[in-house]
Amino acid sequence: MIIQFISAFMATLFFAIILNIFREELFYCSLIGGLGWIVFLFIKDYSGSIILASFISALMISSLARLLSYLRNLPETNYLIPGIVAIVPGAGMYQTMSAMIYGDLKSMVYYGLQTIQVAGVIAIAVVIISAIKSKRKTAGSSNKY
Numbered sequence: 497m498i499i500q501f502i503s504a505f506m507a508t509l510f511f512a513i514i515l516n517i518f519r520e521e522l523f524y525c526s527l528i529g530g531l532g533w534i535v536f537l538f539i540k541d542y543s544g545s546i547i548l549a550s551f552i553s554a555l556m557i558s559s560l561a562r563l564l565s566y567l568r569n570l571p572e573t574n575y576l577i578p579g580i581v582a583i584v585p586g587a588g589m590y591q592t593m594s595a596m597i598y599g600d601l602k603s604m605v606y607y608g609l610q611t612i613q614v615a616g617v618i619a620i621a622v623v624i625i626s627a628i629k630s631k632r633k634t635a636g637s638s639n640k641y
Contacts, residue, residue, distance in 0.1 A: 497534065504533030504582040512578035521574055524564055528579035532557040536583050550614045553583050554621035562625055576622065585614040 508529025512522050532553045539549035561575035588611035595604035 497537070500537060501530045501534050505530035508578050508581055511581045515578060517574055517578060518570075521568065521570065524568070525575055525578040528557055528560045528564070528575055529582045531560070532579055533582040546610065547613050547617055550583055550585070551617040551621050554580065554618040555625060557583070558622045558625035562628075572626070580618065580622070583618065585611045588614060
């Protein structure tokens, strides 16, 4: 499990570097990615559902990104985009294309639908957390909305 965490941490770190995230924020981005992957693995092992595991880990990643953006006063995407990379269904896309090339229609449909479902629940989780309004007030603002 530690190797899994370190691998996800490093993958997120390098992706954050590619995205030119501020040097001071690289650790936080990587930590979110590593923790998200560990949550994904735990939920997948106990429930057996990749879709449920993706949803819960995306909720956690999005919540941590939202919290850090509030605490560090930076855009949420600085933490969300690198952090979510570890759970993006890249293997499912590969398996779908591989099945298509080999003419295995049954596997292609299975992996294709699973990949679409995982991508969908990740998007839904991000939208749910983003829809929750924060109570942050801006300086000099008397608007209650």
